[in-house]
Structure formats: C-alpha cells, structure tokens
Amino acid sequence: MARAATTSDAFNAVAEPRRREILNYLALQERSVGEIVATLELEQPSVSKHLRVLLDVGLVNVRREGRRMMYRVNAEAIRPLHEWTSTFERFWQHQLIRVKENAERKSSAWQGAIPAAGKTNSD
Amino acid sequence: MARAATTSDAFNAVAEPRRREILNYLALQERSVGEIVATLELEQPSVSKHLRVLLDVGLVNVRREGRRMMYRVNAEAIRPLHEWTSTFERFWQHQLIRVKENAERKSSAWQGAIPAAGKTNSD
DNA sequence: ACAATACATGCCGATATGGGAATATGTCAA
C-alpha cells in the first residue's frame, strides 16, 4: 500500500497547499471556478480536480448558476480537524501561562537577578 | 511533480492516520519506540519511519535514555494547524449560537431546566 | 441547430509514499 487516498478524509484533503489556498479563498465568499482560476493563477483543470477532492470529502458544496458552478466552504467538515488539534491545545496553553507568570513575576517582584537562563524542558 | 513531500510541513505529516495515532498516544506522556510499537501494534521499522517524519517536521522531540529513544509531542508545531482551522470557526459558531438560542428559548419556560452541561470551548 | 462559454474528466509521466524484510547502528551488561 502507498499513502492513504486523499479523498478519504479532510486531513488528507487539506494536506495539499493549493487546496488550502482554495479553501482560504472560498472562506471569504462563494465563488465560481473561473474566479478561483483567475485569482489563484492555477490551470482550470487543476482547480476542477482539487475542487472535486474537496467536494468528495465534504469540505465544499456546489450550486449551479447558469453555466457556472458556485463553490462554497462547508466548515462543518473542517471541524474534526479543529477538534483534533484542540486536544493538544493544553500544551501551548501551559507554555503561555508560564510565560505570562514569568513576565508578571519579573515586573512585579524585583528586577535584577538572571535566573541562570536554562532551557526548561517544559514540565 | 507528484504530491508534496510529507516531510515538508505539519499538514502533510498529520495526513497519515498512523502518525495521528502516534501523536495521540504521545500526547498522554513521553514514550519509547518500543512502547509505541507494543501499544499501536505496528511494526518497529514502520514506527521508526513515522517518527522520523514527525521529527523532521518538528512535531515531536527525542531524548536518548540508555538504549531507548524517548519521544514526546512538540505541540508548538501543531499550532499552525490549529490556527488555520480556527479561521473557519466562525462558520460553525454561527451554527452553535443558533442552537444555543433555540435551547434557551425552549428552556426559558422551565425553571429547573438542566443547562445542558456542554463542553465550553474555553475562550 | 450552432457556436461560444464554463467546467469536468481522461490519459500520461514523474515522483513520493508506506509496508515488509533485511540489515546497520548504537548502547548496555558480563
């Protein structure tokens, strides 16, 4: 087996930089394929293929408007991704809290002693 | 050109389900390769290779302890991912607000209604 | 019906991938 199919889930779909660009662009508002092509400066078939992948995993929705296909983000499909990354949030929150505490201690307590600047291994 | 290299960024690295499993496991605490192999039931070379990728993109750090290599999550590297997904958060927040409003309207008639202890997104 | 517009799809080649098996490297213990 090779790599997992990009059409399998949102994680694979957004691994591709161009697809993230497309999603970023669509985040602003609904757009036609032509607008995406013009703005992102990609070939039309390329855009269509990326949109197809995004559609398969549910990251975008489509609507026909005359000859044009209007694509829009379906943020619900991004949610699992957001939630997965959130499970690691506490790590950098600890970090932030400590930075904040250090800053407060330094400014309020007394300013002069250098705490032997060692890289604390965060724990 | 083919697909972007998996070693290029965190997005590509976490596109692989097994690597996410490894990160989930390491999120709990620092672990040796052997522990990962035993717990996730993968082949040792496979685990080593995945860890190599995670290491290259900075998603994990290593420390040698005798013959064993202790791996730990570097959550900082996950942050860009979290932040990117956050840019779409407003879409589903609209959704949540409406759900919440509906719930409140319904329960306002009641006095002792249970406030639906939901996971607050802490922010 | 016909042409033009707007997309979608198919085929191709170059390349990156993940798993398996074998092997190499590094560390400790006697």
Place this chain on the structure above:
DNA sequence: TTGACATATTCCCATATCGGCATGTATTGT
C-alpha cells in the same frame, strides 16, 4: 570483546498523487 537489546536505515514494490494536455459535457445566446 562479545552478545543481547533497542532503534534506525536501506531496498524493493504496488499504488496514489499532481500537473499538463486533450477532450467531453452542460448551458446560454442567436
């Protein structure tokens, strides 16, 4: 040093991917 243990790397292969190009399909205007 030798051997056992823990992990990393290499080689091979089947497959999925992306881009480019050509072509197919749907819709509108005349």
